[in-house]
Amino acid sequence: MTDRPIDALDRAKGKRIMVKLKNGEEITGILKALDLHLNLWLDEAEVQKSETKVRMGTVLVRGDTIVYASPV
Amino acid sequence: MTDRPIDALDRAKGKRIMVKLKNGEEITGILKALDLHLNLWLDEAEVQKSETKVRMGTVLVRGDTIVYASPV
Amino acid sequence: MTDRPIDALDRAKGKRIMVKLKNGEEITGILKALDLHLNLWLDEAEVQKSETKVRMGTVLVRGDTIVYASPV
Amino acid sequence: MTDRPIDALDRAKGKRIMVKLKNGEEITGILKALDLHLNLWLDEAEVQKSETKVRMGTVLVRGDTIVYASPV
Amino acid sequence: MTDRPIDALDRAKGKRIMVKLKNGEEITGILKALDLHLNLWLDEAEVQKSETKVRMGTVLVRGDTIVYASPV
Amino acid sequence: MTDRPIDALDRAKGKRIMVKLKNGEEITGILKALDLHLNLWLDEAEVQKSETKVRMGTVLVRGDTIVYASPV
Amino acid sequence: MTDRPIDALDRAKGKRIMVKLKNGEEITGILKALDLHLNLWLDEAEVQKSETKVRMGTVLVRGDTIVYASPV
Numbered sequence: 001m002t003d004r005p006i007d008a009l010d011r012a013k014g015k016r017i018m019v020k021l022k023n024g025e026e027i028t029g030i031l032k033a034l035d036l037h038l039n040l041w042l043d044e045a046e047v048q049k050s051e052t053k054v055r056m057g058t059v060l061v062r063g064d065t066i067v068y069a070s071p072v
Numbered sequence: 073m074t075d076r077p078i079d080a081l082d083r084a085k086g087k088r089i090m091v092k093l094k095n096g097e098e099i100t101g102i103l104k105a106l107d108l109h110l111n112l113w114l115d116e117a118e119v120q121k122s123e124t125k126v127r128m129g130t131v132l133v134r135g136d137t138i139v140y141a142s143p144v
Numbered sequence: 145m146t147d148r149p150i151d152a153l154d155r156a157k158g159k160r161i162m163v164k165l166k167n168g169e170e171i172t173g174i175l176k177a178l179d180l181h182l183n184l185w186l187d188e189a190e191v192q193k194s195e196t197k198v199r200m201g202t203v204l205v206r207g208d209t210i211v212y213a214s215p216v
Numbered sequence: 217m218t219d220r221p222i223d224a225l226d227r228a229k230g231k232r233i234m235v236k237l238k239n240g241e242e243i244t245g246i247l248k249a250l251d252l253h254l255n256l257w258l259d260e261a262e263v264q265k266s267e268t269k270v271r272m273g274t275v276l277v278r279g280d281t282i283v284y285a286s287p288v
Numbered sequence: 289m290t291d292r293p294i295d296a297l298d299r300a301k302g303k304r305i306m307v308k309l310k311n312g313e314e315i316t317g318i319l320k321a322l323d324l325h326l327n328l329w330l331d332e333a334e335v336q337k338s339e340t341k342v343r344m345g346t347v348l349v350r351g352d353t354i355v356y357a358s359p360v
Numbered sequence: 361m362t363d364r365p366i367d368a369l370d371r372a373k374g375k376r377i378m379v380k381l382k383n384g385e386e387i388t389g390i391l392k393a394l395d396l397h398l399n400l401w402l403d404e405a406e407v408q409k410s411e412t413k414v415r416m417g418t419v420l421v422r423g424d425t426i427v428y429a430s431p432v
Numbered sequence: 433m434t435d436r437p438i439d440a441l442d443r444a445k446g447k448r449i450m451v452k453l454k455n456g457e458e459i460t461g462i463l464k465a466l467d468l469h470l471n472l473w474l475d476e477a478e479v480q481k482s483e484t485k486v487r488m489g490t491v492l493v494r495g496d497t498i499v500y501a502s503p504v
Contacts, residue, residue: 003464005471008492018488022455022497023094023139032075038471038494039077039110045142056090059142060080062110062135063494065094067455070477070491095166095211104147111149117214128162131214132152134182134207137166167238167283176219183221183254189286200234203286204224206254206279209238239310239355248291255293261358272306275358276296278326278351281310311382311427320363327365333430344378347430348368350398350423353382383454383499392435399437399470405502416450419502420440422470422495425454 009034012071017042020067025049028072029059038063081106084143089114092139097121100144101131110135153178156215161186164211169193172216173203182207225250228287233258236283241265244288245275254279297322300359305330308355313337316360317347326351369394372431377402380427385409388432389419398423441466444503449474452499457481460504461491470495 009017012031019027019040029042045059081089084103091099091112101114117131153161156175163171163184173186189203225233228247235243235256245258261275297305300319307315307328317330333347369377372391379387379400389402405419441449444463451459451472461474477491 003473005465005467005473005492007465008473008490012490021139023096024455025139027140033077033079035077038492041075041077041080056142058080059140060077060110061140062138064136064496065139066494067453067457067497068459068491068493070488093211095168097211099212105149105151107149113147113149113152119212128214130152131212132149132182133212134210136208137211165283167240169283171284177221177223179221185219185221185224200286202224203284204221204254205284206282208280209283237355239312241355243356249293249295251293257291257293257296272358274296275356276293276326277356278354280352281355309427311384313427315428321365321367323365329363329365329368344430346368347428348365348398349428350426352424353427381499383456385499387500393437393439395437401435401437401440416502418440419500420437420470421500422498424496425499 006034006036006038009038009040009069009071016044016072017069018072019061019069021061022065022067027059027061035063038066038069040066040069078106078108078110081110081112081141081143088116088144089141090144091133091141093133094137094139099128099131099133107135110138110141112138112141150178150180150182153182153184153213153215160188160216161213162216163205163213165205166209166211171200171203171205179207182210182213184210184213222250222252222254225254225256225285225287232260232288233285234288235277235285237277238281238283243272243275243277251279254282254285256282256285294322294324294326297326297328297357297359304332304360305357306360307349307357309349310353310355315344315347315349323351326354326357328354328357366394366396366398369398369400369429369431376404376432377429378432379421379429381421382425382427387416387419387421395423398426398429400426400429438466438468438470441470441472441501441503448476448504449501450504451493451501453493454497454499459491459493467495470498470501472498472501 029045033041040061098120101117105113112133173189177185184205245261249257256277317333321329328349386408389405393401400421458480461477465473472493
């Protein structure tokens with residue numbers, strides 16, 4: 001079966017990923033679930049804003065706000 | 073059954089969540105209802121604009137204006 | 145039956161609500177009608193631009209321009 | 217029958233309305249026709265840009281560029 | 289039959305129209321064809337950028353980039 | 361048969377076209393293929409950024425990033 | 433069979449491509465998979481931000497954030 005782009009993230013379930021957002025922020029977290037809209041459920045999430053890092057625990061990231069995502 | 077990303081918020085019904093908006097504002101409130109578009113009904117809501125905090129009571133947040141949401 | 149997010153506004157029909165727009169303006173008015181796109185019909189509407197308040201009477205607000213709405 | 221938000225404009229056919237656009241401009245004109253996307257046909261239209269007013273005659277305004285519209 | 293908003297442009301086929309774009313530019317040209325997305329085929333087109341006017345001949349304007357259009 | 365707006369580009373297959381993008385850049389290239397979303401396959405493409413010109417060879421331009429396109 | 437625009441990228445599978453994003457960043461990587469939304473799976477990816485180059489390994493790029501893509 002052919003690989004789909006979303007499989008790049010699907011294989012990273014249970015691992016930490018970095019998500020680049022359209023508003024310039026970067027979030028990292030353990031990928032718990034994702035769907036075809038690229039909505040993401042992250043656990044142990046942290047958001048990096050310029051020089052500050054904020055812990056947020058569980059986060060739902062809306063898919064249409066994502067630029068790219070990458071296992072770290 | 074597999075977890076869906078939206079379940080991260082669905083489990084937070086009746087609890088306070090923080091919502092980051094595309095216009096930079098942050099709203100917190102008790103999550104009363106949500107749908108698949110991520111439209112949210114918040115009670116006892118407060119919006120944080122730069123250094124001011126404004127109480128708003130019941131608020132309907134349009135889903136397409138959300139960057140991420142997180143139980144607090 | 146489960147509450148839907150839009151019910152937060154639907155219960156406010158005939159009452160004054162505040163609507164925050166994506167262009168930064170805030171409109172208040174008596175909610176006369178709404179639909180699933182969040183298009184709103186407001187009567188006795190007033191728009192707040194920075195420090196000026198402008199009376200507009202009947203207004204149709206396009207749903208996709210709304211950030212959040214709240215009964216006042 | 218329940219009122220729909222678009223009825224707020226539909227009742228204004230043949231009358232002058234003011235339309236606020238997402239690019240900040242304001243257009244006024246006699247409402248000749250509208251559809252569910254909020255596309256508008258205006259006659260005797262004038263656009264207000266900061267301090268200048270420009271006459272345009274017949275104008276088709278694309279619905280997705282509208283913030284709100286109001287009979288004047 | 290009721291007029292549709294797009295008829296305001298449809299009647300202008302073969303005539304020169306002015307098109308205001310979301311990026312601030314204005315294009316004029318002879319309207320050759322249009323569709324329901326408001327995609328436009330213009331001939332003998334000229335684009336006005338601030339103080340410069342550039343001739344372009346045949347142009348396809350993407351409908352979702354249009355703010356309004358008006359026969360001139 | 362009536363002309364469709366996209367025919368303005370379809371007739372230009374195999375010829376050089378200029379494409380104006382929403383980010384302000386201009387790309388020229390030989391039009392090899394296009395679809396109804398206005399996605400374009402250009403060969404021998406060059407992108408003009410302010411005063412620099414960069415050669416890119418084959419390029420896929422995403423349709424929703426296009427303002428207008430014109431045979432040169 | 434007629435070429436589709438997406439074939440311009442499809443032929444580049446297994447090769448390095450450059451992707452220009454709407455936020456101004458440029459990503460290069462080995463194209464592993466793509467779909468009709470232009471979502472891309474890149475391996476050995478590097479992102480170029482102004483003067484810095486950051487290695488990211490595997491990356492999923494969301495299609496709607498792409499301006500254009502080109503084999504290098």
